[in-house]
Amino acid sequence: MANTTPDNPHASERSATLFDEAQQFIPGGVNSPVRAFRGVGGTPLFFNHGEGAWLIDEDNNRYVDYVGAWGPLILGHCHPAVIGALQEQLSRGLGYGASTAAEVDIARTICKLVPSIERVRLVTSGTEATMSAIRLARGYTRRDKVVKFEGCYHGHVDGLLVKAGSGALTLGEPDSLGVPKAYTDLTYVLPYNDIEAMKALFKEHGDEIACIIVEPIAGNMNMVPPVPGFLETMRELCTEHGSVLIFDEVMTGFRVALGGAQSVYGIKPDLTALGKVIGGGLPVGAFGGRKDIMDCIAPQGGVYQAGTLSGSPLAVAAGQAMLREIQKPGFYEELGATTEAMLAGLKEQARAAGIPFTTNQVGGMFGCFFSGEDSITRFDQVMACNVEQFRKYFHVMLNNNVYLAPSAFEAGFVSAAHGQAELDTTMAAAKKAFASL
Template sequence: MLYKRSSALFAEAKKYIPGGVNSPVRAFNSVGGEPIFVKQAKGAYIYDEDDRTYIDYIASWGPMILGHAFEPVVNSVIEKAALGTSFGIPTKIETDIAKLAISMVPNIDKIRFVNSGTEACMSAVRLARGFTSKDKIIKFAGCYHGHSDSFLIQAGSGAVTFGSPNSPGVTQGTAKDTLLANYNDLESVKQLIDANAGEIAAIILEPVAGNMGCVIPQEGFLKGLRGLCDQHEILLIFDEVMTGFRLAKGGAQEFLGIDADIVTFGKVIGGGLPVGAFAARDEIMSFLAPLGPVYQAGTLSGNPLAMAAGFAMLNHLSQNPEVFQSLTDKTAYLHKGLQQALSKTQVPNTINTIGSMISVHFTEEVVDFKTAANGNNEYFKKFFHGMLREGIYLPPSAFESWFLNDALSYQDLDRTIEAASKVVNSF
């Protein structure tokens, strides 16, 4: 049995933790089987409790952009921990990382650190509502912004109908203020704006979607959203929890050439520790307490360990911008190789790639959540478990982007391509 120790640990975990996991995707419900338990990681590799080694393509869902246990980050955390792990009092490192982040990202003047991407997106929406004195928001089917009530809404029966809660515990009152549009579909956004004239505070989206697999904004989509927001006095929020400091030094705003009004961050900004942040121009950020009336707080916000890890990561990326081209080149190489491997099967498939994000879909084309949902999940399950047996760890869901890290060698990429060819030939 390949995963004997992991299976035993999972059985034990289920006695004390709901579903045996602290985040649902880890349970392998989408792909079947039982999750592996990791005991350590280094560079491009993770090592499970059964002493098996895997080439890692989730990179802790994005933050390990330079590989696991990146020495400058590890050393910064060790040094900071020796001085104390939390104070609930201002520290210099908070200002240091804020100054650095603002210098790297276009179109932001101030940044507020929180503890997760969920908290960042929740706070950004509250700030947008407070700034505009309007209640409703538009989000896109298939874009995930954390598990705050405002975002756990499923589509209504048509473009201008209200959504409904897709999780018990989310009220109908919350749902009525969240409107659902289709990604890459400007017309669906226009209909919502027309039907709710003067009531919409913000449009929030992942500028590159990563939670229906990697889905790329089509030509003119983001520019069109920017124009609609300007025309109707709506704030545009980019959820850059995945894309921030990954697609480029300045994230998706820089990479795609579109300015947002509020930007949220996570993943890379914490160097692997729990961190989130949201940022905007002075005019908007001045509405935050203690300067303004919009309240947001957190005892562990700006935690010195997380700030030290994030500063070490961002500082390295700022001083070594060639990392982004290196990652892009490796991702393009992987894309080409996977495309050749998948061409040998009759199973419909497509590969979406942008920067260092990539995903394989077992369907013809994926441009939004509806087309992503057309993917053949049975083939994906076979592909996932086949790759796992070959020592390749992919996201255990057809609706998640892969994330490359720069510790991956071209030998690792070749091994991945060879594994994919072997697996699809068994279909």
């Protein structure tokens, strides 16, 4: 039986069998590492389908879903508008390898909703979006050095799979086998939310730096928002030194607000990487920004980027349906209120059980930390959290019908489909989970 703990009411034999079979054909039994449950232990679940705010596994167990395919399912699973748009497009074909009117429509919508984006190029993944944005920034500035921040993830691009060096101003070291050190020798790694380290780096190397790439709200070290002045200083330094500011909003774009994190904090990046929501749950990505920079992309300019399936009619149809829904009045206010109520309930359950626990939230995106800190704003604080408590908490929640990200270092997401019934299930599970700690 998979995921067994003393109070596990669920049988997950089918998931366990499938995982055994998967390991015979797929490295580690999964097609993306976090699915393997290595961060929490136990056997990963295999899901059969989704309904609104719920996931149903291969053994027909139901779970309130706070992963939402890692963010894009902001309307929940199988929303009628998205499914209807997909069915309509399916009747016309899967794809053409050529341009469509729908690509123009979604590009127009993106440029309208995100004021910093004057031109946009569709791609097929978030990794492709960030990789292309960095290549474009280098081509535009004719510089090579890139700045990223510890704890931020921008896809599995060779030059960005880096860990911090021995000091704030040192270049990064490869964080994965197969990444030549020569690639990461062009990447500086700074602590997230450290304004002084950023100023010091630009004072010494500013004229060599092609771009900064940052998650404006970090979502890959759990969920950590920027401190006041962090993004503002970044914008000022890039403007002063002629560097390109890239916001990686693959996770936050159209998720935390209609205009993304940049609209929440009032910062205008030069380029933005998008994904997740703009495909309605299908594989998609995009990068866009200032016209003068985007005009450097082929066929108009000398920076090469291409993709056979870019602008997939299916992804565009689903994305357009999603974007129409989230533009309805009050959508984000209601989503944020639901998320706030859920987190307030979790904190109350933790307080009653005497467990140190704190949360972060922006809109429908949240982070939970087993920590006595009043606020979590730095990577080192995240790494100091009680991971063992999270592992126990995760499994008790799972065994009581709540599915969280299987890692202490991933953000969570609430959808518009989450309502009082889902919150009640979550609080009942949380009461047992915190009591067990």
